[in-house]
Amino acid sequence: MKDNVIDVAGGTFVVAAVSYSTGTAYYNSYFRELNANPDLFSVSVERVFFEGGRQLLDLAFTPLVVFACCVVLLAVINMVLEAFGITILRKVFDYLKMSSLYAGLKEFWWVFGFIAISYLTFIAFDRGVEAGKYTADNKNCTRVYVEGDEQSWSGCIIYKTESEAWVLTAESNQRVLVNIPADKYKSIRVY
Incomplete structure (x- = not known):
């Protein structure tokens, strides 16, 4: 045993x-x-x-x-x-x-x-x-617009929890993944 x-x-x-x-x-x-x-x-x-x-x-x-x-x-x-x-x-x-x-x-x-x-x-x-x-x-893109206090982001939402959201955006023809803490944005609009 x-x-x-x-x-x-x-x-x-x-x-x-x-x-x-x-x-x-x-x-x-x-x-x-x-x-x-x-x-x-x-x-x-x-x-x-x-x-x-x-x-x-x-x-x-x-x-x-x-x-x-x-x-x-x-x-x-x-x-x-x-x-x-x-x-x-x-x-x-x-x-x-x-x-x-x-x-x-x-x-x-x-x-x-x-x-x-x-x-x-x-x-x-x-x-x-x-x-x-x-x-x-091959990730499907769920288009979002994230409105923050000082800045806004537009792109694809990759991951979201109660504490953060990850948004894939484009800057200078390159993909950029942005980690946005929950206390830094007011709303997320899904298109």
């Missing part, structure tokens, strides 16, 4: 860390694609984890489904073969369990697990970067 709790806790930590790094990569590339400095914009942790988790799920879902289908298919084939008295698959599995390859994998599972997690993190990070760029390039 103790080992299972440790495995689940450790696995949860790893998934959370990979989700966070992937979400951070997503938003950093998103802001850079909009010609903004990612350090100047705050994104809630929930959004970072959500986007990172979404990228991880997109990355891992198909391989996991294929693996699960292969395991179920092998189990069904083995069951049908054993019903006819053919035990070839069971003998193959028993032989593999007694092999030195299986013993090595069982002894050093943590090394292979670390390599797999590192590789998955690398792929997930790259996928987050590409998804952020793609989203920034």
Whole structure:
């Protein structure tokens, strides 16, 4: 029982860390694609984890489904073969369990697990970067006019919370992302 709790806790930590790094990569590339400095914009942790988790799920879902289908298919084939008295698959599995390859994998599972997690993190990070760029390039524009006390902005609203609004504007033929705190504007008109 103790080992299972440790495995689940450790696995949860790893998934959370990979989700966070992937979400951070997503938003950093998103802001850079909009010609903004990612350090100047705050994104809630929930959004970072959500986007990172979404990228991880997109990355891992198909391989996991294929693996699960292969395991179920092998189990069904083995069951049908054993019903006819053919035990070839069971003998193959028993032989593999007694092999030195299986013993090595069982002894050093943590090394292979670390390599797999590192590789998955690398792929997930790259996928987050590409998804952020793609989203920034293909974002639908909701036209807005933001009226402030001293200044007004016109452009596309990208993100809005109770504390701030991000508006994508154009200056000197270049896209500029403006972070407007909620106390700096009077109203937002959506067109």
